[in-house]
Amino acid sequence: MVRWGPNDEKDRRILKVSPWKSLQNLGTIEPRSGVYVFTDSLYNVKYIGKAGHGKMLQEINQAMEIGKDTGAEHVKALFTTSETNAESLQRRLVSKYKPSNNN
DSSP, rough: OOOGGGGGGGGGTTEOOOOOEEEOOOOOOOOOOOEEEETTOBBBBBEEEEEEETTHHHHHHHHHHHTTTTOOOOEEEEEEEEEHHHHHHHHHHHHHHGGGGGO
């Protein structure tokens, strides 16, 4: 397992980053395209998903419904400029972190 690195939040494809949120209390998450990251209590990356325009919260909830949140406690959203940028960012982050729940 690899701990989340804040330097990954400085990627040029990212417009805005949400604070870490508890999976038990997501509250509101902006409806934008981007990537979301599930981590455990020590911020070890468990899953990295992507969301199309306007679907961030919907995609997070769907991932939780199919068990992609196994072992996770937190989520962070990385909002991107486009769905294409979300896809390429997700590929890079999955390659770097190799999250157990992305298998």
